[in-house]
Amino acid sequence: MSEAYSRKLGDDLLRPLLETSWRFYLIVAVLGSIVLMGLGTWMYQMYMGFGMTGINNPIFWAFYITNFVFWIGISHAGTLISAILRLVNAGWRRPVTRCAEVITAFALMIGAMFPIIHLGRPWLFFWLVPYPSSRLIWPNFRSPLVWDFFAITTYLTGSVLFLVLPMIPDFALVRDRTTGLRRKIYGALALGWQGTPKQWHRLESAMSIMAIAIIPVAVSVHTIVSFDFSMAPVPMWHSTMFGPYFVAGAIFSGIAGLIIAMAALRKFLHLEEYLHPVHFQNLGKLLLMMSLLWGYFVFAERLTVWYGNESAEVAVLRVTQKGSFAPLYWTMVVVNFVLPVSILSLRKLRTITGCVVASFGVLVGMWLERFLIVVPSLGHKYLPYSWGVYRPRPVEIMITISTFAAMTLLYVLFSKFVPIISIWEMKAGEHPSPALAPKAAHEHALGETHA
Amino acid sequence: MHKWGMAVDLDKCTGCGACVTACHAENNIPTVGPEQAARGRAMHWLRVERYWEGDFPDVRLKFRPVMCQQCDAAPCEPVCPTYASHHTAEGLNAQIYNRCIGTRYCANACPYNVRFFDFFNPQWPKPLHLQLNPDVSVREVGVMEKCTFCVQRINAASIGAKGEKRELKDGEIQPACVQSCSARAMVFGDLNDPESEVSRLSRSPRGGKLLDDLGTLPKVTYLERQTQV
Amino acid sequence: MDRRDFIKLTAITGTSATLASCGNPEHQLIRFVPDEDIVPGIAEWKPSICPMCAGGCGMNVRVMSADVDTTRKGEAGVVAMSVAKKLEGNPKDPISQGGLCARGQASIQITYHPDRLTHPMKRTGSRGSGEFKEIGWDEAIAELSGQLDTLAAAKNQQALAFLVRPHRGRRTALAAEFLKAFGAPAPIIYELFSDEVLRKANGISFGHEQLPTIDLARTRFAISFGADFLGTWNSPVAQSTAYGAMRQGRPGMRGAFVQVESRMTLTGASADEWVPIKPGTEGVLALGLAHVILAGKRPADAGRAGAAIDGWSAGLPDYTPAKVEQITGVAAKRIERLAHTLVDLQPSVVFIGGAPLARTNGLFHALAVNALNALLGGVGRPGGIFFTPNNLKSETRNLKPQDLSSAKVVLLDGVNPVFGAPRAWKVREALAAVPFIASFGSFLDDTSSLADLILPDHSFLESWVDSAPESGSIETVASNAGPVMKPLYSTRATADVLIEVAGKLKTPVSLPWKTAEEVAKSTATASPQSATPSPRSPARFADPVFDGDAASYPFHFLPYASLQFGDGSSAHLPWLQEMPDPLTSAMWSSWVEVNPQTAERLQLAQGDLVDITSSQGTLRAPVMIFPGIAPDIVAMPVGQGHETFTRYASGRGVNPIGILAPVTESDAGTFAWASTRVKIARVGEGDRRLIMFAGEMREHPHEGDIR
Ligand SMILES: Nc1nc2c(c(=O)[nH]1)N[C@H]1C(S)=C(S)[C@@H](COP(=O)(O)OP(=O)(O)OC[C@H]3O[C@@H](n4cnc5c(=O)[nH]c(N)nc54)[C@H](O)[C@@H]3O)O[C@H]1N2
């Protein structure tokens, strides 16, 4: 790895931090106002009453919980994938890890908002938190919602650490390249990084520990999210496969989110030289695998329910597959399975565009999947007299849209202030810690991209 | 220690719905109005389910009053993160409105769909508010509510009996629905007293629990309707 | 918090987390409200009487203290007073025996209704505009007596029409007494779902022009011909109590009953056997049953009840099961079986009420059922029917369309004929021509909004009340009760107003009472029982005549009394509006019940809007798929469709009475409200006007489907 390449890397990857175009302001303004509208809508919902939503008796959970599961699912792209790729030392991961990890942090923050937004009395959300109240009242540790609280806070802490640790050398790089206030801020963020072998060594062991530790946390988070459903005796919720099913679904949607984010970065930040088609192809293969896995889960779930023919469950099955939810259900099957499998299993179609199209399908499909887990079951519990229907209301739609805007906004801001591709990892070949530089052969085996 | 339970004789119940209105009157249950009712927000802690069977001319109707079954293994309790839904020593599934933050998880977990959510602050255009029962708290927006077995009546009777230094008599406590039922289809009492009317009825060969196979251990027994001509 | 506290808290957290996995951690919660500190409110219980129907159920009212925003002596302020909180049936009352129906439970909302009339008012705008101004009681009473004086001066006392509620009690007696003393004709009763035909038949068959009390509690087998005795007919609470006892009140013996009707009522839903029948042929079935029993060599004597039926002594040769099957549509085998059951399961009883009597041949059906009952020995013995002795009935007459057009002064006591009478009677038009109308009702409704003067009564909880119901108990019941709370508003008991007006007239009218309390406490003087009916030719079946020919109007139209609103008089109570209708689960709505096959044939889905057209007009309502109705009948509940009736009922739903043809029962001359034929046309998809509480109407909706 040459000196020139190293400089070019720095120039290319730091450019977004140092130059600001009008486009940036425009996009921040647009996204920001959508986010503000979402916040305003939430305030309005709180002020007017929770009845502004379309939630009703008995469909007590709907859009908000769908969004919650969806965003927590998206968060599984980053940290989990990057940790696994780090552990197997896949060289092609280098330009991918950071833009993946940051998805985790933001998706988690957004996802974690929903349990609060969906509360009847959100101003009392802190009663979910175990704090030493003078009345000695603790949350109920038997409630999966309290488990959620622990799981999400642990995962958020872990993945923020996992994201921030490898940013330190890059902050130092920015510090060294800038002056004035910027230098001071990045200097502070760099935590006195000098690039000494000792520091490299510490970073390296910290990263290895984190990479190992974060995987079970990530798996447990979506397992616990799935427990929100499977612990309740609700037809088609009360299922033993929900843990792995949710984790697989989470990784599936996470990869799709990552592919879209990378394609956007590549296009808008002109990172064509760093994010190569082979990256997309590799992620596309992963997505294909997850799509097949997802299809397997859905098949297994539906088949057992149908074959078992337990009346309450069959009612839910019917309404999703044949009844009023059928259009959504079959859309989900097409965009989550038929479309990605047809595109991604053909080498010719596994292009960047192909991957992006498939990924968009998967995002839509996975949102629908969560919706179809939450709503039809609640509307068709055991006593048919109490069955109900659900129609979303404008507040829920607005808040949902605004979370997508929030995700994009946070992403844009992040890539504005932090190198979105880990510069030092790209330079891995020349950095002073040989242990971190993978062997060339190894890299090529996994699809190394640069000479 | 008492264990409160109920028996509903479906052979006596006419489906008249007097109990439904009585429960509203006793428990400060708001009416939500036509717009909200159309959105599925009507609140009836007690509902009389009706199911059609067969087709004309061999058609039958089946009524079943369903209120909180006061499950001994209540799925609504463990899921509540704040203990707002919890079990009392006398076996009631109690609801502390002040403590409820409105996750609505309990309502999902309840297989009987008998928990109702306050989507808005309740309204009683004056002077309808004068009817409110001062022994029952009025619920604000964002909390979950449900049949309490008229716990205020249980308390009042227990305190009265204690004051008079005597045991509660069987039939002394009548929840509002039980009280109003002309056909005497519902009986309330202590399941720990084998001699009580409700215990006797619960042992009836016609008796059964709603969704028994879910293992919720309900304390309401339904006595099946008979047919004979 | 110091370190020690922190450690303690941490320990508790740990413990509670551990406990979470075993047992009920909430039992460890520290209770801040120990049981000893729960202080239930102090309540007083006072008796009263339900005003909602002629049943006259006695109730106990829970009275507690509250802060009331009110006006006292013209000054607004907050007053601590005792107010009613909850109504319960009075266990000592022989009618209610501790129970109340939904309407009785909800009647407390009359007192606290936000749109209740709070003071006397005089019309300012044009008639029906709803514009009134507040006046004082002195002015109001002067106005009313002035109008009566004018009538008296013109010697036109006959032109005073006083419309009263059909309840049996001293209030009607006061009105009757007042009118008699004034020289005016007797009070007028208008009841849509009137039982006059049955009273008349009972007079002919048994010598009692009265509704029967059915001793269900001791019966083993009953056949009800159309009587919704558990829902809306006669004395529903008393009958439901008896029904409960009939079913499971006698160890080892369960009473059974069969319901004969064309649309399943609440009562039909509880029947052991539901027998749908062609409308207007119920009496034929009764005689078919009698035919079988007579052929079984039972003593044929059914007294005067039998004599009232043509061909009785000959064993009813015209009513063989085969012929009856042809006429009624009920299978001959079934007729024979039911007849044998009537004989085998003694004591047995049959009775009739509701729609069968609202046909041109209604009296025949009643006489036929009476004869069958007499044949079974079901009259005046345990498990049969009884006529409550001392049936003290004040003299009243039934509203005829011409009564109003000839009137100069009309007084309304909480009756609403503009809503409840068929449009062809032109009640509204007649009232528009009446020079002076005064209303005592507590609400502005379709009729009272036409009044010139409003003298609002106290609510029943604020007044002396009394009742002497004509049926519901085998023993005579005469109850009265004082006010359970002070009046909330500047209202006045109508009894007091009438007494005052009587005294204020130029030629004062003398009444035997000084106050409303005296009226309620007084006992009836004479019982103007109608004389034994004159002999008449025995009744025989004549085909019912329906308005509208079957070709252009293919469906029978069946309006029915709604469980919540009765004839519509309680549509203003929000609890009843939001109470799911027991059979359909509808709330706040009107609907047309259509058989599923018919709906499929006409391509109607639940909630679709249809136009129902009779010879009298068209109404638009959403479809309710209803399995318990014959394919050639459509039914609609009465009660909604008020133009004016408080915020909760005004403009809500449609009123089926509007399209009823003015057909009358051929003997009794009463309005035959179930004799109209209609056609249906789909208008379009439903909007949100059909509001239902239930999701599904079957317990196993997909039963029978192949997976
Ligand atoms: N429904 C209901 N009842 C409750 C409670 C509840 O939450 N709901 N809470 C319970 C509890 S915890 C409590 S502590 C009690 C409180 O019950 P109370 O002791 O009755 O409390 P207050 O109504 O706050 O105050 C009593 C009176 O003191 C007067 N006052 C104010 N300052 C002074 C002063 O300096 N001198 C004198 N002489 N009078 C003064 C006030 O004007 C008022 O009239 O209520 C109990 N009862």
Ligand SMILES: Nc1nc2c(c(=O)[nH]1)N[C@H]1C(S)=C(S)[C@@H](COP(=O)(O)OP(=O)(O)OC[C@H]3O[C@@H](n4cnc5c(=O)[nH]c(N)nc54)[C@H](O)[C@@H]3O)O[C@H]1N2
């Ligand atoms: N504006 C205003 N503020 C006041 C007062 C006032 O008059 N006006 N009064 C003051 C006075 S006197 C008082 S005492 C305080 C009272 O103030 P708080 O003590 O805050 O009283 P609450 O809100 O009645 O109840 C507190 C919580 O206890 C929970 N709880 C109920 N039962 C139990 C139980 O059995 N176990 C446990 N662990 N929790 C339970 C309830 O759900 C509720 O959330 O307010 C004070 N603040």
Ligand code: SF4
């Ligand atoms: S009041 Fe009694 S008879 Fe009427 S619906 Fe309720 S339980 Fe049934």
Ligand code: SF4
């Ligand atoms: S019926 Fe429902 S609300 Fe009642 S205790 Fe059982 S689970 Fe809880």
Ligand code: SF4
């Ligand atoms: S809605 Fe209230 S009672 Fe139900 S689980 Fe949530 S906090 Fe508990």
Ligand code: SF4
């Ligand atoms: S027991 Fe009380 S709260 Fe429960 S349904 Fe009956 S009246 Fe309502």
Ligand code: SF4
């Ligand atoms: S039957 Fe119902 S409405 Fe009639 S008097 Fe009795 S409680 Fe009142």
